[in-house]
Amino acid sequence: MDDISERLAHLVRRHRVPGAQLAVRWRGRTFTAEAGEEICGSGRPVTARSAFPLGSLTKPFTATLAMMLVADGDIDLDAPLAGYLPGLGTPAGRATLRQLLSHAAGLPANVDESAAGLTRRRWAASDGTAPVHPPGSAFSYSNAGYLLVAHLVEVVTGMDWRAAVESFLLRPLGIEPLFAADAGRAGAALGHVVRPDGRALPIAEQSVTLLEEPVAGLAGSASDLLAFAGLHLPGHAGPRLLDRDDAAEMRGDQLGGLAAGPFGLADGWGLGWSLYGGPAKTAGTAGTAGTAGSWFGHDGTGDGAWSHLRVEPDSGTAVALTANGTNGAVLWEAVVGELRGMGLDVGHYPLGTLTDPGPPVPGPAECAGDYANGSWTCAVEAADDGLYLAVGAGPRWRLSCTRDLRFTTEGSDAGSMPYVGRFLRDPATGRVGLVQITGRLARRRR
Numbered sequence: 001m002d003d004i005s006e007r008l009a010h011l012v013r014r015h016r017v018p019g020a021q022l023a024v025r026w027r028g029r030t031f032t033a034e035a036g037e038e039i040c041g042s043g044r045p046v047t048a049r050s051a052f053p054l055g056s057l058t059k060p061f062t063a064t065l066a067m068m069l070v071a072d073g074d075i076d077l078d079a080p081l082a083g084y085l086p087g088l089g090t091p092a093g094r095a096t097l098r099q100l101l102s103h104a105a106g107l108p109a110n111v112d113e114s115a116a117g118l119t120r121r122r123w124a125a126s127d128g129t130a131p132v133h134p135p136g137s138a139f140s141y142s143n144a145g146y147l148l149v150a151h152l153v154e155v156v157t158g159m160d161w162r163a164a165v166e167s168f169l170l171r172p173l174g175i176e177p178l179f180a181a182d183a184g185r186a187g188a189a190l191g192h193v194v195r196p197d198g199r200a201l202p203i204a205e206q207s208v209t210l211l212e213e214p215v216a217g218l219a220g221s222a223s224d225l226l227a228f229a230g231l232h233l234p235g236h237a238g239p240r241l242l243d244r245d246d247a248a249e250m251r252g253d254q255l256g257g258l259a260a261g262p263f264g265l266a267d268g269w270g271l272g273w274s275l276y277g278g279p280a281k282t283a284g285t286a287g288t289a290g291t292a293g294s295w296f297g298h299d300g301t302g303d304g305a306w307s308h309l310r311v312e313p314d315s316g317t318a319v320a321l322t323a324n325g326t327n328g329a330v331l332w333e334a335v336v337g338e339l340r341g342m343g344l345d346v347g348h349y350p351l352g353t354l355t356d357p358g359p360p361v362p363g364p365a366e367c368a369g370d371y372a373n374g375s376w377t378c379a380v381e382a383a384d385d386g387l388y389l390a391v392g393a394g395p396r397w398r399l400s401c402t403r404d405l406r407f408t409t410e411g412s413d414a415g416s417m418p419y420v421g422r423f424l425r426d427p428a429t430g431r432v433g434l435v436q437i438t439g440r441l442a443r444r445r446r
Contacts, residue, residue, distance in 0.1 A: 001026065005033040007338055012036050015331045016198040019046040019189055020323040022335060023222035025316065026344055032223060038189040038324070040200040051178040051219040052189045052322035053206050053302030057309060058218040059146050060298050061228065063101050063272020064242060065153050065164055067250055070097070071243040074156050077271075084152055087125045095135035097152065100145045101271040102254035103262070106133035107145040108374025109440040116209040120151040120161075123211060132373050133441060138260040139269060140373065141439030143215045150214030161214045172239045173227045178219040180206035180302060188219060189324040191304025200325060203304045216302065225320035229311045232273075232296070233318075251275070251296045251313060259427075263406075264420045265299075265439040266349050274298050276310060276347030295347020299329075308332045310347050319346055329417045352417040354406050363387030363401035364432070367423045371435045371442035378435065378442060389419065391437065405432070 001024065008022045012035040019036030034046040069075045075084065075097055082093030092107065099105035107129060115123050123129075129148060133140055150161045157164055166177045182188050183206050192200040208216045230236050232247045253268035253275055255261050266274035273296040294314070300307040306328025311318045319339065323331050329351050336348050368382035378391045380399075387399040389409060397409035397419065405423040421437035433444045 001029075001031050001342060001344075004031045005035070008033040008335070009035040011331060011334045011338065015327055015334060016194055016200070017323050017325040017327055017331045018192045018194070018200045019050070019325075020321065020328070020331060021046060021048070021050065021052070021222035023226045023318075023320045024339070024344070025226055025318040027317075030226070036324075038187075039184075039202050040192055046189065047187075048223055049176075049221060050187055050189050051176075051182070051221055051224075052307060052324055053180045053183065053191055053300075053305040054218045054220055054225075054307045054322075055180075055216045055300030055302040055305065056143075057225070057298050057300030057307045058214065058216050060272045060309075061165055061169055061218060062146055062150050062153070062161070062214045063250065064228075064231070065161075065168060066097060066101065066149050067246045067271065068168060068242055069153065069156055071246045075152070081148070081152065084155060085124060085148075087121075088148075089125070089127075089129060091135060092129040092131055092148070095131070097149070098254065098271065099135050100142075100149050100152075101250075102269050103139050103141050103145060103439070104136055104255065104258060105142065105145050105148075106131035106135045106137060106140065107142040107148065108132050109141060109376040109442075110143050110374060111147055111212055111215070112375050116211055118211060120147065120154060120211060120214075124148060124151045128374075132443065136258075138258050138441055139255055139262050139439065140260070140436075140441035141262070141265065143212065144374070146215045147212060153214075165214075165218075169228070169231075169241065172241055173224075173231065175220060175224045175227055179213060180208050180217045180219050181210070181213075182219060189305070189322075191302050192325045193304050194325040194327045206303050206305075208302070216300070220322075222320040222322050225307070225309045225322075226318050229297075229309060229318045229320070232311065233313055233316055235316055260424060260434070260436060260441055262439050263422055263436050270296060272298075274349075276349050297347070299332075299351075301329075306332060312347065317344065319344070352408070352420060354402065354408055354420060357402045357406065357408075360400045361403050363399050363407065364405075367405070367432050367435075369432075370445045372445050373440050373442040376440055376442065378437065380435065389421075391419065 018040040038044040077098040095105035191203040250271040268275035276295040297310040365382040399407040409418040424434040426433045
């Protein structure tokens, strides 16, 4: 592990990632490495303090804020939200904080762009909180759900989310508060689009709005992520900001008995944390409801940026990677392989491949149709040579399908990750009525 800097630099060059940080806590020691540039061609090297857009790795910070209020008795995990947010519509008001934190409240996948100018209070009273699945019925990854968590935190504390996360979490942990909106300032890394030929094009601004900052708006370093992870470990030696029992509950799988689990994202889901198995676990069928591994963490994607965190609570082992290229997930897969070769069996869920897929089969024509989860849509088309998928206004990809209706997309650009998904049948009718892609569960419209 002492040559971690050389190994990271090699992988960054090999996969043409503009810049990256790696921080590892293993066997009582902490190792850090940096490689590349904050902005490609700028001459500004990545340092240990460089802040990268964390994307959805912001969500565990927002979840931790909520759990601190649970520990103080200000919120009941299993009480209907309507008791705290009287303006919330039905049936969203029947959902609970536990369901929001575990993506089981049925709220839409995304926050409508038209809501960008709203306050979180006004957004919470809008149609944007109308569930697309019955609360408590299935896992469906939801940015809207976490925006509602942030609104709940603001109502209970009387503080803006930024002020709360700075005061209650970041500064006590010694983390300098930085946000995706700070992209381009000194010490902040820009995201990059990395072309198939390896050319990296900087992205001047992150598209996350002020409204959605609690969902994907933080920026930080790999070392910051280790500091935050330490708060959730039983042997944490720093400030005890979170009750040990509540930290343990956050790491427990919440999805037992649900119709669909976090397929395409993780092996299970806790309260703010995704759950992962080691090599033996990920060799089998992953992502079924109610199954989990011994590791917790989360992934994050920004505009041209990726971040990853994995933690094993019993040993205190933790791994964090930040990268400022659209191909950062490919770098993460390579880092996991490198660490496993060194004897550190990182908990992992393959991001762009299926486990035990078997021989590919033609996709059934019955899967064709339009699917929606709020404003998040996709279209599946049946052609003579198989099924084709388009997500939103994105490109059209041919699907490679398995007998159990799982699939990956073919022909992704070099360095990018293919979509991984599955079609689901209605247990009552046997008809294909749902598709799940990157954890988002979309219902057939036609």
